[in-house]
Amino acid sequence: MRHPGNPAFPVVITSYEIILRDFADLRRIPWKFLIVDEGHRLKNLNCQLIQRLKSLNSANRLLLSGTPLQNNLKELWSLLNFLLPDIFDDLESFQSWFDFDVTGDEGSQQILKREEEAQVVTKLHLILRPFLLRRLKADVDLSIPPKHEYILYCELTQQQRDVYVAVLERELVTAKGSLRLQNVLMQLRNVCNHPYLFDWPTDEQGEEQIDERIVSSSAKMVLLDRIMTRLRAEGGHQTLIFSQMTTQLDILQDYCTLRGFSFERLDGSVTNVERLEAMERFNKGGVDVFLLSTRAGGLGINLVAADTCIIYDSDWNPHADLQAQDRCHRIGQKEVVLIFRLTTTDTVEEQVLKAAKDKLKLEQLVISRGKYKMVGEKTDRDEKLKKRELINLLAYDPSKSALGRGADKTITDDELAIVLERRAERATDKGHGFAPVEAVVSKFDQTAKETGDASGVDGAADAVAATAAQA
Template sequence: MTTSTLKNENVEAEAASASAKKEDEIEDMSEEEKMLADIEAEQAKSEAKESTVPTVAPTLIRSSEAKDKGSQLDELLNKASEYSAFISGDMKQLQEEMAMKAEMDDKKRGKKRKPTGEEAKSMAEYQSMNADYKKDQKKAIFTQPPNLAKSCTLKDYQLEGIRWMASLYENGVSGILADEMGLGKTIQVIALFAHLLMQGTTGPFLVVAPLATLPNWIREFEKWLPTLPCIRYHGTKEERAEFFMKIDPVTKQNIAPLKKKDVKAKHFPVIITSYEVAIRDVKKLSSLGPYTYMVVDEGQRLKNRKCCLIKSLKVIEAQNRLLLSGTPIQNDLDELWSLLNFVNPTIFDDLSVFQSWFGFKNIGQETTEGSIMKNEREEAIVSKLHDILRPFLLRRVKMDVLSDMPPKKEVVVYAGMSKLQRGYHANIEKGILRAELMKAGIKEAHMISQINTLMNHRKNSNHPFLFGEPIDNATGQHVGTAHPQLLIRASGKFHLLDRMLTKLHEKKHQVLIFSQMTEVLSIIEDYLVWREWKYCRIDGSTKIDERQRQMDAFNAEKTNGAGGKRNDNDDRHFVFLLSTRAGGLGINLASADTCIIFDSDWNPHQDSQAMDRCHRIGQDRPVAVYRLLTAGSVDMEMMEKQISKKKLDRMAIAGGDFRKGGSRSKSDKLNHATLEKLLEDDIHDFANKSDNIEDIRIDDDELDGIMDRQRLFEKGSNELKAEGRMYDILESKTSDNPLEAFS
């Protein structure tokens, strides 16, 4: 074979590998996310060609540079301190006077004049509530805006959230509402708009959100603030163009192009659009600005400061910006800076200063826990980070504010490799998997990338049939179809899943199963068909209307049994299959009380979002989350990365205690013991879990223990051990728990 032929083959192999890798990475995305990924990939390619200066990481900072960076840090701290003082004073006053609110409201209701006619009644009530509301706000007694629907009532923590956002608005700064998923960030935004309207502040208001969540935004506006129209700005180019025409309120016909004065009208609709449309129509949307408020839902999407979306949104002028994100830290603090730079570009204008003080890269490896403790003792670095974030970040978690929220426990369960998986593992390491599978007659074998070994190991740890399924010579069918038990026995995780689902079905639970790979969902689907268990499925290809139909069908099991109770008969929908990324947003499946993470994401927050599909408002049972890991595989490496990122999240966010606007809710500062606990490993004996357990499985006693809900949530002398031979229970170490768990 000639050298040129070898080179050509290598180039082709690399191209095929890159293509396969890209497909693996995007298979779990929605159509909108795929489009955004393509746009941003093209942009990155273009920028790479234009760039001729190599990026070199700084090694040493000269004394003059260090002094300058120190003064810049002090300036940033001073700015943050000033804003914190304004906001905490406002929030303190609100807290002290909240008790007076109920009594005052009762008195006002008793004195309300009874109008004689319908028109007079409407006018008098509006004038009365407007005057009373403005009077209350001057006294800093934050009451529910009276223009919200009478049937809707905000919770106290939501009122505090709105007051915090109003304080930001009054002080001319923007922020991040980082409440945990399921606490009503959408409702708080709607109530903020209602508050501004009551104060005489009009729009226009712009909401940019993932496509999947647009129907929910429309639904919540119609429910909570029906007097303010909203429009889903989406659809074809022609359909979107119609919005920029003035509509006659009687005939509903387009009569003239919109003008600047039109958008400042009291009832100009809130514009709710998707990321993709915001990029495509950035000029048109900009023409309606400046916006009073621009809200970006799932704001962590802006973590990459060079992404196409953030560049487009920065073009759109807005007096105030608000990010909504239940997961403000995804991977590192550079991404958090990107969010802060978007909302307050004049305050957070220098990433290099932020990086020089708050590196914290890969905690446990590049940055040791000991060095963090030392820096905190000597220079209070972590505390300074908290002080900088304090005025611009508000985060409450379910366990803080929902006293009736059922508990949640996460259990990591380890599976050994099957003989087939061990053989595939060895072939991947040797680089001969494709050749061996082609010899075995696997049709899909020629498509396997030999270069992308990491993805091959991920697939093998889930199920070896992801590389292609052997044919049964006797029947001519795939072996999993001809012999379903072989489908189960081929994968250690599948064998474990089968044992778990059998017990869960017997105990009448409903289960969510998440995977990164849609092909894994298809194999599980084959298994469920064989078991004759009813199921639903959502992945990136599922249309919005179909998503809602399946959610409704699955959630109906909670009330369609005898007497309106749960349906425990075998005709119930037992399992809901979801791809982690496509199924992590805009989905409420609180009828399920069990979540199985079949394979983990590199990013722990993606898995947290998945768990929150069932552990949310409306859940009335304790929730068990089971995370499956194949011992001795890449699963362990991914879990180690998750543990490191959780430490960063706990240190930067949970440790900061951002439950009150502008100040800590408990102590004045972070103490040494609390920081040490925040940096502890989630699993103490994790390194030894891979040793000598390839050929074994969790025994019946351990499995029965973690599957028994009463034992799993038991406290006291009968409490289940937190660490078993083939499982670990993660409790207080998760970032979802309130700060008291670390104190």
């Protein structure tokens, strides 16, 4: 850094934290290329990181991201504004043109109407195409085995039902007294995970008890125990278990101890050195389980030794769960990967699934459909999105929501045996207590796969690169 332009050091690799700390020195150097990995971190147009990066003297900018569109089009505009601030300079105008509401049939009908009248979806694709290059794992490594994702359903235990009703009525009383429930939605999600998050049984000395009740009191824990018991019987499997909450990881850690599973753990409190050491121990084999918080363990980690991934509780942002899955389903994986998403029926978790469905539908509409195979590709102003294609895109439903399931839909032992099979093709039919998550996310994509059209892609993008040369 003391000798900018020195050919002996043509590349500088650094972190976001160093950018913020040493910005005064970095801004004095004329950079030929500025490449930002995990580019979706710039989705907040007001964050300090994006302001610092914008101020660097760079001739060209490149963003790398597996999830460039996560929640809304405002985040996508933030990335485009970083790349081409002179072109994408008016967020209000951008939103007025491309304000897509993909929720429900009414939103879909509105998009269809706007496409027929003004080709708004087609125009957005034409705008993005010169600046966006999309690559899937299948485009660069055909040897990666498939992954099969399933939503597994279970019914709340009676203890959970009692706590769930008490939370709804704001009348929850524990051994420590009445609880003030500030965020009812979050508390309901806690109930779905485990009642011990509210009240852990203790012995006469006040010590927390760890026994079979840690399993039997939670429907998800019962289901998890059934999965882990079968995997242990088969032998040779390593498993990743993701949760949003470190308190739930505490319970899972006690479960592993109770059942004699060897484990590693990674959450926000783990240092970088400890993280690397834990990854190395796990990938060497001999460790049964890796417990991870979804946010801390969803990025920058390679755990290809695992062939099973369990999402204990889903994130409101579905792309966080997709990033978590890709810790094991990535280049270097040799086995078929099974992804299990645990969900309680007739609870608030159905609302989480629905929110995830709408966000993934938006990504499918804007990113997956566009023909982003050649960077800088010229746009064809006469090209229009066919109405049938748009209808298929809007019909995309990856969550297979449990809404309205009614009767007990806990997965049976026979169904569990089906989803645990590591076959080349996933089970396609819905079961009594499970639903496969579509790998081919729309009829358009299915047609593209059958005809070999490279513009049709599946819903789990591995990498998207957006690039533009600035004057």
